Amino acid sequence: MYHLNCLQHISCRFILILLVLTAGLVRPVCSDTINVPADQPTIQAALTAAQTGDLIILADGTYSGSGNCDVDPAGKNVIIQSASGPANCIIDCQNSSRGFYIHSGETSAFQIVGIRFINGYHFDGGGAIFITSSSHPVISNCEFINCSAQYYGGGIYVRSNSNPMISNSVFQGNTSTYGGG
Numbered sequence: 001m002y003h004l005n006c007l008q009h010i011s012c013r014f015i016l017i018l019l020v021l022t023a024g025l026v027r028p029v030c031s032d033t034i035n036v037p038a039d040q041p042t043i044q045a046a047l048t049a050a051q052t053g054d055l056i057i058l059a060d061g062t063y064s065g066s067g068n069c070d071v072d073p074a075g076k077n078v079i080i081q082s083a084s085g086p087a088n089c090i091i092d093c094q095n096s097s098r099g100f101y102i103h104s105g106e107t108s109a110f111q112i113v114g115i116r117f118i119n120g121y122h123f124d125g126g127g128a129i130f131i132t133s134s135s136h137p138v139i140s141n142c143e144f145i146n147c148s149a150q151y152y153g154g155g156i157y158v159r160s161n162s163n164p165m166i167s168n169s170v171f172q173g174n175t176s177t178y179g180g181g
Contacts, residue, residue: 042067060088069097077109086116125152132159
């Protein structure tokens with residue numbers, strides 16, 4: 001009986017030593033919060049600086065022009081979220097571009113939350129957002145107002161190999177030949 005307890009004690013001590021020695025090799029995964037415009041001047045700059053898992057917070061205001069339209073997440077699965085909802089955080093594409101071009105394999109870990117898209121336009125499709133080759137990006141609590149496309153999806157156009165999750169969102173006054181919303 002004493003011999004068995006001694007072996008158990010040695011095994012436990014050995015495991016404890018291994019845990020202590022390898023603890024320095026394991027790095028916890030931490031996500032950062034990037035504030036636009038406080039930390040980065042534009043949405044695209046924040047995405048460029050971001051790592052997968054980061055949170056990008058958009059301060060209240062209207063975002064337009066280069067770096068705030070035609071934003072490409074480039075496969076980074078991050079959350080882009082307004083500070084206080086779509087009534088206070090607006091991407092105005094000024095009838096010359098779309099808000100987001102999502103096309104690089106983004107998953108459900110990529111999320112757009114609480115943003116109002118207005119005056120989006122793209123000739124082919126997706127006046128506010130174009131999604132292709134991205135499995136399950138999430139769009140929630142957003143508003144799509146007066147966006148248009150010549151052919152497909154005035155608000156959002158979803159093309160091949162994509163199945164986004166869109167919830168609790170408003171589509172109003174969007175137009176295109178095939179599918180206004």
